[in-house]
Amino acid sequence: MIHAFIKKGSFQDSVSLMLISRKLSESPNVEEISVMMGTPANKSLLEATGFWHPQFSEATPNDICVAIKAESADDSITTQIGEALDLALKAIAQGQQGGKRLLKARSWRMARQKLPDANMVLISIAGEYAAQLADQALDDGCNVMMFSDNVSVEQEVALKTKARDKGLIVMGPDCGTANIAGAPLAFANVAPKGMIGIIGASGTGIQELTSQITLAGQGISHAIGLGGRDLTAEIGGISAISALRMLAADPQSQVLAFVSKPPAEAVRQRVIGEMKTLGKPVVALFLGAKAPAKQEGNITFAATLDEAARLAAMLANVQQMAAQQPAVCGGKISGLYAGGTLAAECAMLLADRLGVEADSKHQHGSMLNADGHRIIDMGDDFYTQGKPHPMIDPSTRNQEIARLAQQPQIGVLLLDVVIGYGAQEDPADSLATEVKRVREKRGAAHPLAVIATVTGTEQDPQQRSKQIATLTEAGIAVMNSLPEAVALACQLIAPPEQGNNEPAPAMLAGVSVINAGLRSFADDLQTNEISVVHYQWAPVAGGNQRLANILKNLK
Numbered sequence: 001m002i003h004a005f006i007k008k009g010s011f012q013d014s015v016s017l018m019l020i021s022r023k024l025s026e027s028p029n030v031e032e033i034s035v036m037m038g039t040p041a042n043k044s045l046l047e048a049t050g051f052w053h054p055q056f057s058e059a060t061p062n063d064i065c066v067a068i069k070a071e072s073a074d075d076s077i078t079t080q081i082g083e084a085l086d087l088a089l090k091a092i093a094q095g096q097q098g099g100k101r102l103l104k105a106r107s108w109r110m111a112r113q114k115l116p117d118a119n120m121v122l123i124s125i126a127g128e129y130a131a132q133l134a135d136q137a138l139d140d141g142c143n144v145m146m147f148s149d150n151v152s153v154e155q156e157v158a159l160k161t162k163a164r165d166k167g168l169i170v171m172g173p174d175c176g177t178a179n180i181a182g183a184p185l186a187f188a189n190v191a192p193k194g195m196i197g198i199i200g201a202s203g204t205g206i207q208e209l210t211s212q213i214t215l216a217g218q219g220i221s222h223a224i225g226l227g228g229r230d231l232t233a234e235i236g237g238i239s240a241i242s243a244l245r246m247l248a249a250d251p252q253s254q255v256l257a258f259v260s261k262p263p264a265e266a267v268r269q270r271v272i273g274e275m276k277t278l279g280k281p282v283v284a285l286f287l288g289a290k291a292p293a294k295q296e297g298n299i300t301f302a303a304t305l306d307e308a309a310r311l312a313a314m315l316a317n318v319q320q321m322a323a324q325q326p327a328v329c330g331g332k333i334s335g336l337y338a339g340g341t342l343a344a345e346c347a348m349l350l351a352d353r354l355g356v357e358a359d360s361k362h363q364h365g366s367m368l369n370a371d372g373h374r375i376i377d378m379g380d381d382f383y384t385q386g387k388p389h390p391m392i393d394p395s396t397r398n399q400e401i402a403r404l405a406q407q408p409q410i411g412v413l414l415l416d417v418v419i420g421y422g423a424q425e426d427p428a429d430s431l432a433t434e435v436k437r438v439r440e441k442r443g444a445a446h447p448l449a450v451i452a453t454v455t456g457t458e459q460d461p462q463q464r465s466k467q468i469a470t471l472t473e474a475g476i477a478v479m480n481s482l483p484e485a486v487a488l489a490c491q492l493i494a495p496p497e498q499g500n501n502e503p504a505p506a507m508l509a510g511v512s513v514i515n516a517g518l519r520s521f522a523d524d525l526q527t528n529e530i531s532v533v534h535y536q537w538a539p540v541a542g543g544n545q546r547l548a549n550i551l552k553n554l555k
Helices: 014-024 040-048 054-058 076-093 108-114 127-139 153-165 203-215 238-248 265-275 305-322 340-354 395-406 427-442 464-473 482-493 519-527 545-554
Strands: 002-007 032-037 064-069 120-123 143-146 177-180 183-186 193-201 220-225 255-260 282-286 299-301 332-337 366-370 373-377 410-418 449-455 477-479 513-516 532-535
Touching (some): 002 054, 002 076, 014 076, 032 040, 040 064, 040 127, 054 064, 108 532, 120 183, 127 153, 143 153, 153 238, 183 519, 193 305, 203 220, 203 255, 203 305, 220 238, 238 265, 255 305, 282 305, 305 482, 332 395, 340 366, 340 410, 395 410, 410 482, 449 464, 449 482, 477 482, 513 519, 519 532
Parallel strands (some): 120 143, 255 282, 332 373, 332 410, 410 449, 449 477
Antiparallel strands (some): 032 064, 177 183, 177 220
């Protein structure tokens, strides 16, 4: 049978009540307990799940409805559960983090007074009330993250359009994660600070990208959630485009990673069009969409979260290395490789990026010779007749490097260093010496950027780390892979991209949060030393919409 009681005027967020329900259901002589606020939606749910009791007809959205399934007809069970509920609610009210009591407010006005510089409102209240609070936050100049779901499409479009027109953003509804300027919002992960800005219409997609990028040794500038419906035809990617423009204007976000659940095709094309205007490298993952070309201008397309994370980390590494290299805009690329397969892969990658054809004849070791760019296999028979392979004797390749002194049009030199048994005793030292000579002959007027990869292990006789150290000390950029090396070479010769000249939004410099709903979100923010006030929201006028409208008009 169902025992029931109502706790009047004691509003709590739904997640806390779910946890309390589970705890109370462990009580003796009880089958199951449901604890919910008396909103219309919750009353319907109580009835649908078999927990309805006639008493609940009297409950308002500010009242807690407690339904107890038990075999016993003894009404004393309601007293027992009522006492346990009071203790649970008291524990929530007295909660504090790190010895510092959480700042609280019982009205929007008081929340604003206690945190006047608030620029973000995190909403996790019942969906039927969330849009109204979000609208109020936008009117007060605050960005909004709506963890709440059950918000209508019409309300979402109206809120996001209003935010866009005000230079703000609405993340959500049903936005599970974000991390703005180091502030963990809802389901967020701890990640090192870095240069990769993430945008996602997928909460766990953002979290997986964050995790994999961190494992790859890079960090996150910001992670902006959009809500699962943003890229549908009905919403039209309103917040996606706002987020792209925000991160385009952010100097910390030098590489962007974008992930979404299956999008509407027209919206996907609209978002891609926006990405092409940003002046920053973008990794785009549109799950479920037809596989596009791998590269479109500044956009690299990925097929999986793992690939997107690896590409973003690679591009971030390229950005870091590019900042340390001389400016060679408009120069040509020359690659002199000891390894034939390495030369072939380099030629393939470079041809794809430059939009030219690789050399199919391979005469004299030529793997690519187009538009002034060339990749040569120095291990080809043409170069080894009567001479040792360049992995043993570097003299032939060194002669080709020396000729670059008379080729000022070459702005980037790509090289491989292959170590291991049988190879030269110290190939990095030989290359570093030759590169130094050619740079001195070319002078400051004709700089030469040199990029190398190292093939071998730490256990090889030449020791990988020592080879890398020698090259780095000589001003040679050592990249982790050939795709990284080619990406860096192409970036160095490309004309400077015209970026967004708009100032970065204030929230990207730091957020101050009004948290309405789930208390634990505020606790997490406070633990991370983010300014936060917990707005102990409850429905105005006990949920009576007619009376609430009258009160609003009186103000």
